[in-house]
Amino acid sequence: MRFHLEDMTCGGCVRGVTLAIHAVDPDAVIEADPPTRTVEVTSTATREEIEAALVDAGFPPQPARDP
Known part of the structure; x- marks a missing residue:
């Protein structure tokens, strides 16, 4: 799952x-990139x-932006 986090x-x-994210799924794999404000999440939790x-x-x- 990819998210755009403006803040x-x-x-x-x-x-x-x-x-x-770890409060919802402690085993989630998270790749965050502050300069582009994007987060890539691999998780068993739902997007919601x-x-x-x-x-x-x-x-x-926010809706994810394509690079």
């Missing part, structure tokens, strides 16, 4: 995003569960 701009943001966790953490996802 993810630094390493601290990546930590918050990672904690939020991850989106809800990101919204709760203050990082509402």
Whole structure:
């Protein structure tokens, strides 16, 4: 799953995003790239569960942008 997080701009943001996703799925694999504000997630959780966790953490996802 790919997400565009407009508010993810630094390493601290990546930590918050990672904690939020791991609260839903501790085994999720997360690749975050603050310069492009994208997050790639491999998880058994549903997209809706991850989106809800990101919204709760203050990082509402936007539609993913193609590079």
